[in-house]
Amino acid sequence: MTQDNKKNDQSYSEAPQLPLAELMKIRADKVRELRQKNINAYPYRYERTHVVQQALENFDQLAEKETVIRMAGRIMLKRKMGKSFFAHIQDSSGQIQIYLKLDVVGQEQFDLFNTLDLGDIIGCEGSLFVTKTGERTLRVSTFELLTKALHPLPDKHAGLTDKEQRYRRRYADLIVNPEVRETFVKRTKIIKAIRDFLDNEGFLEVETPILQPIYGGGNARPFQTHYMRLDRDMYLRIADELYLKRLIIGGYEKVWEYCKDFRNEGMDRLHNPEFSMIEMYWAYADYKDLAALFERLLRDVVHTIHGTYKIPYGDHEIDFEPPFRWVTMLGSIKEQTGIDFSEMSCEEAKKAAADIDIEGEELINWGKVIAAVWEAKVEPTLIQPTFIVDFPVEISPLAKKHRDNPRLTERFELFIANLEMGNAFSELNDPVDQLERFRQQGKALEAGDEEAQILDDDFVTALSYGMPPTAGIGFGIDRLVMLLTNQHSIRDVLFFPAMKELGDGSVPVSQILSKICEDKEL
RNA sequence: GGGGGUGUAGCUCAGUGGUAGAGCACCUGCCUUUUAAGCAGGGUGUCGAUGGUUCGAUCCCAUCCACCCUCACCA
Numbered sequence: 387m388t389q390d391n392k393k394n395d396q397s398y399s400e401a402p403q404l405p406l407a408e409l410m411k412i413r414a415d416k417v418r419e420l421r422q423k424n425i426n427a428y429p430y431r432y433e434r435t436h437v438v439q440q441a442l443e444n445f446d447q448l449a450e451k452e453t454v455i456r457m458a459g460r461i462m463l464k465r466k467m468g469k470s471f472f473a474h475i476q477d478s479s480g481q482i483q484i485y486l487k488l489d490v491v492g493q494e495q496f497d498l499f500n501t502l503d504l505g506d507i508i509g510c511e512g513s514l515f516v517t518k519t520g521e522r523t524l525r526v527s528t529f530e531l532l533t534k535a536l537h538p539l540p541d542k543h544a545g546l547t548d549k550e551q552r553y554r555r556r557y558a559d560l561i562v563n564p565e566v567r568e569t570f571v572k573r574t575k576i577i578k579a580i581r582d583f584l585d586n587e588g589f590l591e592v593e594t595p596i597l598q599p600i601y602g603g604g605n606a607r608p609f610q611t612h613y614m615r616l617d618r619d620m621y622l623r624i625a626d627e628l629y630l631k632r633l634i635i636g637g638y639e640k641v642w643e644y645c646k647d648f649r650n651e652g653m654d655r656l657h658n659p660e661f662s663m664i665e666m667y668w669a670y671a672d673y674k675d676l677a678a679l680f681e682r683l684l685r686d687v688v689h690t691i692h693g694t695y696k697i698p699y700g701d702h703e704i705d706f707e708p709p710f711r712w713v714t715m716l717g718s719i720k721e722q723t724g725i726d727f728s729e730m731s732c733e734e735a736k737k738a739a740a741d742i743d744i745e746g747e748e749l750i751n752w753g754k755v756i757a758a759v760w761e762a763k764v765e766p767t768l769i770q771p772t773f774i775v776d777f778p779v780e781i782s783p784l785a786k787k788h789r790d791n792p793r794l795t796e797r798f799e800l801f802i803a804n805l806e807m808g809n810a811f812s813e814l815n816d817p818v819d820q821l822e823r824f825r826q827q828g829k830a831l832e833a834g835d836e837e838a839q840i841l842d843d844d845f846v847t848a849l850s851y852g853m854p855p856t857a858g859i860g861f862g863i864d865r866l867v868m869l870l871t872n873q874h875s876i877r878d879v880l881f882f883p884a885m886k887e888l889g890d891g892s893v894p895v896s897q898i899l900s901k902i903c904e905d906k907e908l
Numbered sequence: 909g910g911g912g913g914u915g916u917a918g919c920u921c922a923g924u925g926g927u928a929g930a931g932c933a934c935c936u937g938c939c940u941u942u943u944a945a946g947c948a949g950g951g952u953g954u955c956g957a958u959g960g961u962u963c964g965a966u967c968c969c970a971u972c973c974a975c976c977c978u979c980a981c982c983a
Contacts, residue, residue, distance in 0.1 A: 405917055405918065405934090405952045405953065406917085406918050408934085408951085408952070409918060409933080409934060409952090410918090412934070412935075413934095454946085463943080463944090464944070465942060465945055465946090466938065466939085466942095466945095467939065467945075467946095468938075468939035468940050469939080469940045470939095470940040470941080470942085471940095471942090472941080472943065472945080474943090483942090483943080485940095485941070485942085487940050487941090488940070489940075490940095502935090503934085504933070504934095515941090516941095517941045517942070517943090518942085519940045519941070519942070520942090521942085522942070523941080525941095528968095537918075537932060538918045538919080538934075539917045539918085539919080539933080540918075540920085540933090541918090541919035541920050541931090541932050541933070542919085542926085542932065542933075542944080543919095543920085543932070543944055544919065544920035544931090544932075544933095545919080545920085546919070546920090547919090547920070548915095548919085548920090548975085549975065549976060550915090550974070550975040550976080551919090551975095553975085554975095558919095561917090585950090604982085604983090605982075606982060606983090609980090616941080625983095647983085649982065649983080651981080651982055652909090652981075652982080653979095655977090656982095656983075657981095657982070657983070658983095661983065662983095663983070785962095805983090806983065808983095809983080837981095837982070842940045859953095860983080861983085862983040863983095864983080865983065869910070875976095876983095878941055885974090885975090886973085886974065887974090888974065888977090
């Protein structure tokens with residue numbers, strides 16, 4: 387600490403030994419000084435006449451008439467020019483330059499503006515004009531501080547690029563990276579477009595329990611919790627399927643739900659423990675009806691978001707112009723490998739698979755062999771939207787057997803850009819068959835398969851009342867958003883992706899603030 | 909879980925076996941249409957954490973933590 391700096395001795399001698407703490411203390415001191423002048427650094431409201439975008443859209447008219455307008459936003463740039471200031475403020479619609487000069491606002495406001503920092507939020511009143519250099523600008527006649535920011539913003543040009551910081555402090559990311567805001571606005575628009583579509587098709591949006599006594603509808607390890615009032619364990623849902631089917635049994639014929647689901651599994655580019663799906667169930671329809679509907683749904687959503695059917699994803703251009711390709715799983719394998727597995731026994735299939743270097747102890751039945759070959763040889767080739775249909779019965783425990791071939795089920799998955807974009811069946815509605823499949827799952831569970839499904843007596847009871855022929859689908863919203871926003875990682879389409887606990891021993895901001903408050907008392 | 913990479917100031921990044929640097933931000937001064945404003949001055953760091961080697965480690969080694977990429981499995 388230098389002894390020749392009076393200000394340091396007076397104000398900052400007790401500051402924590404961190405540069406961030408010093409920066410925050412300087413700002414906190416400004417709040418204190420404002421309070422002494424009876425200025426609240428955190429007032430209650432500000433009456434705006436325009437958002438930035440409106441001001442810019444109607445600029446010529448507003449400028450010509452010198453209309454007095456009021457806008458508010460966060461200070462993103464600020465520069466002093468002698469007895470005047472230029473700054474940029476940002477609201478949710480955009481940024482605009484403001485200009486403030488001493489002989490207009492007076493000494494008191496000028497001095498107040500001088501103390502403002504990047505990140506502070508202000509409300510400004512004034513009229514619009516164009517500067518000599520051609521920038522549309524608000525000439526401020528008066529302004530108010532609306533919120534003092536204590537924490538400094540990231541670099542005004544370089545922004546915030548460290549991915550970890552962007553995820554952990556998404557608010558800072560959103561402030562300085564406008565494209566992030568746009569991605570998430572698109573996410574909202576995509577979901578709205580789906581909702582509008584389903585609404586128009588007569589589907590009823592419903593809500594079913596997230597907190598469940600028995601989980602089901604998929605193969606996954608659940609999150610477990612405990613309900614104290616009933617002293618019983620509960621689960622967060624892994625899928626909505628069984629509850630939505632109960633509603634079909636109850637007489638609704640077209641239902642869907644925006645599902646927040648939870649799976650106690652890994653995190654990576656494509657997986658977050660908490661994720662979003664849409665599931666929909668349609669009585670008296672089969673999987674082909676549903677495929678046609680889903681194709682139209684995607685077409686409409688893509689067009690609503692992009693205004694075209696061709697969109698970029700990574701190195702590819704994806705064409706959503708219907709109809710999408712429709713190919714059976716066995717047919718697609720034959721295309722890629724020249725091998726026709728359809729009439730083979732399990733042993734024959736295993737030999738044929740081994741000939742193309744696909745082997746494994748887990749290939750215990752014909753269906754698993756088919757699936758393994760398909761995943762290795764076909765799935766990596768699926769860039770353009772493609773329905774893969776008619777899966778082996780062994781790997782499709784919730785789907786009805788195919789009406790023409792008992793080795794297969796009536797099931798499709800849609801693949802786009804190597805991402806699975808939906809999984810649908812003609813739903814199994816035979817309660818005896820369903821019970822048998824639950825029992826098989828139960829054996830797997832006892833054998834140590836933590837992802838196996840558990841018997842849901844009430845669901846079997848419900849099925850025994852009779853569920854009409856029904857087609858159902860689930861599709862991942864996060865992945866659809868990735869696709870339509872050209873994002874590589876699920877973390878870039880979730881505001882707050884799951885993160886591990888930080889263990890770096892850095893001083894928390896709350897501790898810095900506590901220290902600053904103590905200093906104020908002194 | 910396996911393999912590869914990263915971690916240095918509030919932010920973006922250089923750098924070194926001898927106690928650490930730039931730009932931005934911040935503080936002071938000048939400048940009333942600037943614009944990555946400019947000019948002059950100023951101070952700022954548990955160099956991710958813990959051990960080890962060393963006279964001495966931010967640097968070398970080991971372990972751990974977080975994040976990114978990638979491979980295998982669930983959407």
